[in-house]
Amino acid sequence: MKFSLSLPWKILGLLSGFFLLVSALITNSWINKNDQDFLNLQKQLRNQDQRQLQVIDELLRNRIEAWFEAFVHFQKNYGNNIEATAFFLENEFDFLQLHWQINNIWLFDNQKKLYFSSSASIPDELQSDVIQTFKQQRSQTNVRCNPVCEQFFSIPLLIDQKEIAVLAVSNSLQETLASLNQATHADMVIMKMSGKQWATTPIKELDIQPPIAASQKLFIIDLFNKINANISVENVIHQGVRVGNNQHTYLINMLPIRASEQSSHFLTFIHDITESSQLHTDFQAKIIWVSITVISLSFLAFFVLTQRLQRRLLSITRSLPLLAEKRYDDFQHHQYISSYFFTDEIDNLQESATLLCHELESLDRQIERNTRELENIAMYDQLCGLPNRNMLNHRLKKSILALAGEARQVAVMFLDFDNFRKINDSHGHNIGDSFLMEAARRIKETINKSDFVCRFGGDEFVVVLEDQESLDDVMLIAERLINRFHQPMVIVGQRFYVTTSIGIVVTNNPLDQVEDLIRQADMAMYTSKDRGGDRYSLFNHEMYQRVIGRVQIEDEMREAIENEDISFALQPQIEISTGKLVGFEALIRWHHPDKGLVPPDEFIPILENSENMIQLGYWGLRRAFIILSKMEQLGFKHQRVAVNLSAVQLLDPNLLPFLKQLLIDFNRDGSQIELELTERTVVADIENTLTIMSDLRKLGFTFSIDDFGTGYSSLAYLKQMPVDIIKIDRSFISGMTDRQADRQIVSSIIAMIQKLGMKVVAEGVETLTQLNMLKEMNCEIGQGYFIAKPIMETELYDLMPDMLKNGIWDNMDKV
Numbered sequence: 001m002k003f004s005l006s007l008p009w010k011i012l013g014l015l016s017g018f019f020l021l022v023s024a025l026i027t028n029s030w031i032n033k034n035d036q037d038f039l040n041l042q043k044q045l046r047n048q049d050q051r052q053l054q055v056i057d058e059l060l061r062n063r064i065e066a067w068f069e070a071f072v073h074f075q076k077n078y079g080n081n082i083e084a085t086a087f088f089l090e091n092e093f094d095f096l097q098l099h100w101q102i103n104n105i106w107l108f109d110n111q112k113k114l115y116f117s118s119s120a121s122i123p124d125e126l127q128s129d130v131i132q133t134f135k136q137q138r139s140q141t142n143v144r145c146n147p148v149c150e151q152f153f154s155i156p157l158l159i160d161q162k163e164i165a166v167l168a169v170s171n172s173l174q175e176t177l178a179s180l181n182q183a184t185h186a187d188m189v190i191m192k193m194s195g196k197q198w199a200t201t202p203i204k205e206l207d208i209q210p211p212i213a214a215s216q217k218l219f220i221i222d223l224f225n226k227i228n229a230n231i232s233v234e235n236v237i238h239q240g241v242r243v244g245n246n247q248h249t250y251l252i253n254m255l256p257i258r259a260s261e262q263s264s265h266f267l268t269f270i271h272d273i274t275e276s277s278q279l280h281t282d283f284q285a286k287i288i289w290v291s292i293t294v295i296s297l298s299f300l301a302f303f304v305l306t307q308r309l310q311r312r313l314l315s316i317t318r319s320l321p322l323l324a325e326k327r328y329d330d331f332q333h334h335q336y337i338s339s340y341f342f343t344d345e346i347d348n349l350q351e352s353a354t355l356l357c358h359e360l361e362s363l364d365r366q367i368e369r370n371t372r373e374l375e376n377i378a379m380y381d382q383l384c385g386l387p388n389r390n391m392l393n394h395r396l397k398k399s400i401l402a403l404a405g406e407a408r409q410v411a412v413m414f415l416d417f418d419n420f421r422k423i424n425d426s427h428g429h430n431i432g433d434s435f436l437m438e439a440a441r442r443i444k445e446t447i448n449k450s451d452f453v454c455r456f457g458g459d460e461f462v463v464v465l466e467d468q469e470s471l472d473d474v475m476l477i478a479e480r481l482i483n484r485f486h487q488p489m490v491i492v493g494q495r496f497y498v499t500t501s502i503g504i505v506v507t508n509n510p511l512d513q514v515e516d517l518i519r520q521a522d523m524a525m526y527t528s529k530d531r532g533g534d535r536y537s538l539f540n541h542e543m544y545q546r547v548i549g550r551v552q553i554e555d556e557m558r559e560a561i562e563n564e565d566i567s568f569a570l571q572p573q574i575e576i577s578t579g580k581l582v583g584f585e586a587l588i589r590w591h592h593p594d595k596g597l598v599p600p601d602e603f604i605p606i607l608e609n610s611e612n613m614i615q616l617g618y619w620g621l622r623r624a625f626i627i628l629s630k631m632e633q634l635g636f637k638h639q640r641v642a643v644n645l646s647a648v649q650l651l652d653p654n655l656l657p658f659l660k661q662l663l664i665d666f667n668r669d670g671s672q673i674e675l676e677l678t679e680r681t682v683v684a685d686i687e688n689t690l691t692i693m694s695d696l697r698k699l700g701f702t703f704s705i706d707d708f709g710t711g712y713s714s715l716a717y718l719k720q721m722p723v724d725i726i727k728i729d730r731s732f733i734s735g736m737t738d739r740q741a742d743r744q745i746v747s748s749i750i751a752m753i754q755k756l757g758m759k760v761v762a763e764g765v766e767t768l769t770q771l772n773m774l775k776e777m778n779c780e781i782g783q784g785y786f787i788a789k790p791i792m793e794t795e796l797y798d799l800m801p802d803m804l805k806n807g808i809w810d811n812m813d814k815v
């Protein structure tokens with residue numbers, strides 16, 4: 001875990017560390033310098049002590065030499081020989097002792113023999129002094145402490161112009177010490193150390209030597225007791241030692257004055273340096289105080305300075321989360337603390353944050369706008385402004401779930417326009433779009449406000465009815481919608497007649513799935529279309545089965561075409577008056593590998609409008625040409641074959657080139673091929689159908705209208721078309737024997753057709769009675785089981801020679 005420490009504190013910490021270091025360094029160097037100064041002062045004192053000692057020593061020696069020379073000179077007046085000198089010295093010894101502080105006198109003759117002595121003994125080392133003096137003929141000076149320290153002089157004397165004698169004198173050190181005291185203002189004491197180990201012997205172990213006053217001795221003992229135990233004699237000789245005692249500071253210096261194997265003697269100077277020491281410590285204290293003050297003041301200054309920095313930074317820190325929370329207004333009203341005089345990085349930061357705020361705000365708005373647009377695109381149809389399929393899913397799901405525990409029902413209506421494609425194809429997409437917009441408007445105004453309509457895609461709309469109490473209400477609305485579209489639609493001045501097919505599914509099961517309901521309504525809609533459109537159908541499960549079956553059949557048919565599991569059965573058509581064969585109608589047969597022979601009624605309606613149907617149709621047309629060729633090979637020339645043409649096939653743009661190619665391939669004209677169209681096929685797209693028909697007619701093909709009477713076209717309508725034959729539906733023929741009305745209808749249809757210059761074929765002639773009636777009615781051609789059942793192509797070629805005698809089918813002339 002990391003602890004947080006605010007930036008100003010961090011800066012403060014760093015700076016204080018730096019300042020502490022700097023001031024410690026400065027203070028330290030000042031103190032060092034001061035210490036050095038102080039030590040220098042001590043050194044100066046020591047040097048001064050040494051110099052003074054030398055000066056005074058020299059002075060005294062010179063004085064004594066001068067004195068003795070003068071003394072000996074004067075004594076020559078009494079006798080110029082060594083006896084006289086000795087005598088003189090003996091007589092004047094008291095004087096010398098008193099005034100010259102002479103302790104003892106020794107006189108040596110030129111034989112280095114003691115000639116005179118004031119004392120009974122001769123100090124040991126004096127002998128060597130004397131020998132040296134004889135040898136060098138120069139005076140010698142030495143300090144001897146035995147036990148009291150004295151100064152010994154050995155002076156060469158010239159007696160009687162020829163004889164050298166040496167005078168040795170011992171002199172108390174008192175005068176030297178007094179003079180030094182005067183010169184250096186230091187207390188003076190001689191100290192003795194046993195042995196020669198200066199470096200290891202602590203100064204405390206030294207003995208004080210006489211002469212010394214008792215009071216002074218006590219003071220010195222007291223002082224030396226204060227000296228640190230490990231300070232050695234050598235330390236003091238080289239550096240001196242500083243000692244504090246009774247609020248005074250003393251500097252102790254030592255000068256060796258006498259050293260031998262057994263002991264060393266030191267002249268010890270005790271300087272009172274209280275004043276300079278005081279100055280020294282005062283100065284150091286001052287330095288430390290100054291540093292402490294400077295550091296404290298800097299701390300304070302930095303603290304004050306960074307306090308504001310901290311507050312400014314904190315202010316930004318507090319404002320930034322507002323951006324994350326998208327509280328842009330609060331952010332803009334946030335009060336920043338700016339710098340007093342000069343702008344700095346924090347000001348820049350504040351500016352950047354403000355900029356960021358504006359940028360984020362506009363970005364956010366943009367995102368909101370885009371999201372709304374996307375939602376719109378995702379949920380609404382851009383053309384009609386109606387909710388789209390996504391919205392439908394969402395809405396319908398909610399409606400279905402809301403059914404739980406309620407005695408309500410939801411109806412889904414699938415609405416599709418019959419032949420909307422035609423408008424699009426022939427008038428362009430702009431007209432198509434306008435049509436859809438108008439259609440959407442019509443649907444919306446026809447249903448209740450509380451109901452829901454969406455554009456499902458293309459020309460498909462889905463209406464969800466939630467508030468209809470009964471199925472009747474639902475059907476009423478479906479009827480209203482169908483009727484509303486009976487009124488022509490006017491688009492850019494053009495009138496369009498378009499009908500609708502509606503499929504309806506109703507549910508009260510909250511567990512139903514949206515996709516299932518829509519699919520079911522769609523199936524019901526297709527049923528409406530299959531039944532001719534312009535109607536509504538309620539979904540039932542047979543529809544579902546049919547759809548399943550259709551899918552299966554479509555798959556199987558694809559294979560059947562590939563494997564040639566299909567063939568034609570040919571049903572003869574005869575001229576009723578003569579019994580002459582006029583041609584055959586080719587009727588498709590499917591030899592299903594499992595189901596056996598499947599009648600066309602079971603798959604043709606299912607394949608209707610599919611790509612398979614077109615493929616099947618092309619197969620049939622080619623087969624018809626083959627049949628004609630085969631019959632010709634058998635000698636039956638000028639036969640005719642009627643082929644049933646589905647609506648999709650007629651409208652297929654490949655039909656014309658395909659047939660043209662067949663004419664070339666089989667080297668014949670179209671007159672032997674009759675194309676059967678149902679009324680519905682013809683009516684569906686009149687304009688296109690008309691052009692196609694006339695184009696085909698130019699190639700010689702003839703046209704018949706199949707199942708006449710079952711559709712809704714009128715003969716007047718068919719009159720404008722290049723139709724040669726009308727085939728009266730077999731329902732009329734079969735009713736003819738029982739019902740007078742049917743008989744009437746058939747006879748009047750036949751009359752009218754003939755009036756219009758077309759021929760009539762009566763379909764489904766099953767009995768002789770029917771045939772006779774038709775003969776009476778002057779019906780030209782007959783087709784039906786009574787004449788012949790459809791004959792499989794494979795059997796036909798063998799049968800034909802037997803059945804045809806002089807062009808007459810199977811003794812029909814006898815009928």
Ligand code: C2E
Pocket residue numbers: 571586587588599600601604620643644645646706707730763764765766783784785786790
């Ligand atoms: P359709 O064009 O009306 O054909 C005549 C139907 O009536 C044939 O049924 C025929 O077997 C049947 N039929 C003929 N005489 C009689 C009779 O005396 N009594 C009765 N009850 N029926 C008779 P099929 O072969 O089952 O064909 C049914 C329908 O399938 C045809 O009706 C036609 O619409 C369609 N179809 C057949 N072959 C083709 C084809 O190659 N192409 C297309 N598009 N449709 C075909």
Ligand code: CA
Pocket residue numbers: 585644676706
């Ligand atoms: Ca037919």
Ligand code: CA
Pocket residue numbers: 706707727729730763
């Ligand atoms: Ca027919």
